[in-house]
Amino acid sequence: MAMRPLLLLPEIVLFLGGLAVLVSGSFLPRTRQWVTRVIAAAALVTAAALAVVDLPGPAQPAMEGTFTVDTATGVARIVAALGTLIVLALAADEIAGSPRESETYALLLFATTGTLVLAGADDLLVVTVGFLLASIPLYGLIGIARTPRGAEAAMKTYLLGALFGILLLVGVTLLYGVSATTSYTGLTDRLAEAPQGVVAAGVVAVLGGLMFKAGGVPGHYWVPDAAEGAGGTVAAFLTTVPKIGAMVAAYRLIAILPDTLAWPLLVAVLAVASMTLGNLAAYWQTDPRRLLGWSTVSQVGYLLVPVSVAGRSDLALPSLLLYLAGYTVTNLAAFAVTTAFPDRRGLDSYRGMGRARPWLGASLVVALLGLVGTPPTVIFAGKLTTTAAAWDGGLAWLAVLVFVNTVISLFYYLRWIAPVYGRGEPPARTLPGAFVPAAWSATTAVVTAGLSVALGIGAGALWGLFSV
């Protein structure tokens, strides 16, 4: 076992990039803060490129076995870095020239680093570090807009984060207490012999912490508020990128647990709770971002499906990674449409958008139907393979519930699509009919929606990469 810090180069690049953004931002006049955005983008591209170079290799331990660089880590690095890069494009419209521009970029980079630490963690203590590194910048990001709603959301997130952070630490302590190790390599055997009640309590607590990070039941309460109250850039980020690390971390944890308790059932129950609650709560939302916020809660449910059969089906890991990649692209496309029209905060105010802006309208349709899992978007391939994995792992009922939930979810996405192609003008009390989208967001929406379809058609190639 050795440190081999070079294996963590993408994370290091991101963190140093964040520091560079922070420092240079404080010396640059407000009109030239865009330079920090370029620095941040360069750091993200470099990190993704380094991850691509590392990707085809076998699993390699780093930091004395507490961190693993394997396919899952590599994919998480690429997806998270590129996801944050897309978020930066949205920021170019929203926060360019705003008072806290460079700070926002720095916090985005730190939070991304935290997510990647979570994704590669092979040790409970590193999970804790990743959790904190991913969470603390997030609190700042949510409140950075300085609006009343933003403040409320930040407070809510902070309190919940503190609670679940403590829960996570309790879980780690319990597991350490019965196994005398925090390293995943030793946990499997020792937990098998440990008192099962304590193991169960510990695992549930750690999973709870990860669910806060992912925004799934039971740690989901902050997601809709933060999605609605924070700025568009931040909302797009926090509903997308932190999930990548949290889900991979949850997968690694479930995969190493001994067969002594019904872990698949526990995760499956969480999955069903998450998808059902998210879908039902999204039903009558009128703010598109809040609607998307609840939709992401339900998406965490779908993401938990392959986690529930971690280690029991060969399809589980590749399907999880495929779903994560697809979800990132598709969800960002939907958010990009909302940041293209930042003042339109009601579903009704999108009336006639499809006719005025055909490309943007089409992007929104692709994104929303993509979130439903309509072929040929990439989430369809994800949903297909995750449910096949669940069925393969002996949870056929979970596969059926996924599809029942998919039908339920269709309704609220259609509630948004319907006015976009409906006749008439938006109601007078909102905004008049002129749809003038923000340039960067509009381009991003079209590109990401196109990517969602392209990745769906090319899902075979992705699968080949992910199942190495």
Place this chain on the structure above:
Amino acid sequence: MLSLIVFLPLAAALALLALPRLGDAAARWTWVVVAATDLALVVAAWLRYETPTAGRLAFEEQAAWIPGVNSSYHLGVDGLSLPLIAMTAVIFLACAIFALRETDRPRLQAALFLFLQSVSMGLFVAADLILFFVFFDLSIVGMYFVIAGWGHGNAARSAMKFFLYTFLGSLALLVGFIGLYIAADPHTFDMVELAEQTPLAGSSLAGGLVLAAILVGLAVKTPTVPFHTWLPPAHTDAPAIGSAVLAGVLLKMGTYGFVRIAMPMLPEAWRDWAWVIIVVGIVSVVYGALVALAQTNFKRMVAYTSVNHMGYIVLAVGAAGLVAGDTSLARSVAVTGAVTQMVSHGLITGALFLLAGVLQDRAATYDMDSYGGLAGPAPRFAAFFAIGAFASLGLPGLSGFIAEFQIFTGSIAAAPVTAVALVGILLTAALFLRALQRIFTGETRGRSVGFTDLRAAEVWSVGPLLVLSLLIGVFPRPLLAVIEPAAEVAVELVGR
């Protein structure tokens, strides 16, 4: 060859979208030309077609797609699908011609229908379950936008109902597909392999559940009683060409699934549940006809006769599962009749819905009592309408007769009790004659006054559909020669 047939319309649709400067007239004619080219390609394929060996497909194309789950881009045709792709190409061409007078966003409409054509063609030639599902789902998305974008009346609500209902069906179907995939060894989504393997043979519970999921999915799309409630509002509020495609092509996706997927892949479960399927078929036949009889809205009436006509198909494929003694010849006649009925219903109902569109265009109502004596001002319309109505009620000499005659010959030989469904024929005859009477006979009154007769574009879109129905009715041999071998194979597969 098949890839070209499938993706040519899609390429044209993208081209139309990418060229916003294109004038409306150019867009309309582009659509006609592309649809005609696609039909020419299908005809060329038909001429080169040779019946493949049992269990195989003609014009096969295969390329890796998602090898991780053994799903490939696999296309092929046989006697079950070739008539359907020909029928699809004909209907879309008829719609393109009919829409030459369209003024509401013609470029977008042309692109959308070309997209739908690609999707429909793709579904009928798909030889991989996931590919099939992709096209199945996209057909729903495309039709949603057709109804929501160009419909009338309560279009948004009908479109939403249509989408939710049929999407539910499609996901039930997907559950069934995943069940087949998991049960197959090695796991695969390939239709040809699955039909060879017959996974789940020997496990009647799992087989029954998977078949139930697939049947529900297909029954919603077909639709059969009790899953038909989305159909009347969708048809009533859809534009004329949307209804024609919905009834002519999209409904066939359900019935095609029965013969292509459910029967050959789950033969044992199919035989076990044959009686349930037969009963659903008979109920659809009688109920559809009875409800149609009570309608005063012409379009709703035709929509319900679709439930009735699809019922015959379900009845026939159900009867094909009653494996006993020496009825295999009869059962293969029933399946041949079912496939013939798919083609025939597509042509006839497509024509009837286009004619209903003429009513809406001239007088803005489908209410039959608002008309009267229409034969006077619109003799051509009356003649076309009468031919369509007689074809639909199964008059000899038209395609409906050939189909229904075979269905009943085969089904009654396999199970005499299916003769109950003959009531349906009587009822449809009554309701069509009554509709003819209400709209066309008597004194010219109400909305009939000043009704403009069919225009050239309408004659040239509806006319060929009716001529084809007549041709099939008089010379059924070329069509049956293609279908019969495939029907025999299907019956043989379900008897395993």
